[in-house]
Amino acid sequence: MTAGISVNLHSATPPYEQIRAQITSLIAVGALAPGTRLPTVRSLAADLGIAAGTVARAYKELEQSGLIETRRRNGTVVAGMPAPTAPARMPAAVSAEVIAAVERYIGAGREAGLDDDALLAILRTKLSQQDEYGEKASSQ
Structure with missing residues (x-):
């Protein structure tokens, strides 16, 4: 197989x-x-x-x-796919632009050979930097 x-x-x-x-x-x-x-x-x-x-x-x-x-x-x-754990709730009003940006991020990560854990780690790091430094983290 x-x-x-x-x-x-x-x-x-x-x-x-x-x-x-x-x-x-x-x-x-x-x-x-x-x-x-x-x-x-x-x-x-x-x-x-x-x-x-x-x-x-x-x-x-x-x-x-x-x-x-x-x-x-x-x-x-x-064994099959495990039952999903309680998913994080997506806010009701997520713009198509934000969804498209997330899809581009995932696509670029996949092309670079990154798995889900790596993509989430990068995202968490950037979010924590933004929390620490405000909007400046997004322009780095």
Whole structure:
């Protein structure tokens, strides 16, 4: 099952993160349904031409996030998308301009190989700088 999973060794994104993100996406869009058995760590590593530890790390992170689970006799299977936690409420009157700016930010971050955690960290840093320095942080 390498269909849909590939690793770009020249990317700034570590291979384990590429695997984690791709499997997460496949689960999110329904290409990997709950109960679907994933290849063994060694098998996927061999298919992708990378170290088994790299795949093991991706699987470990997927398991910690509740997307997959490892069962002794059944191997590693898709658990499905976890139930969403209470989302932060979006203000009712968010302008299309703000939404478009956020989408551009996400797109630029993805092109740079950044994951959600990195994008949120950058945003939090900038927000805290703005809190500390007022409007000047936005022009830096």
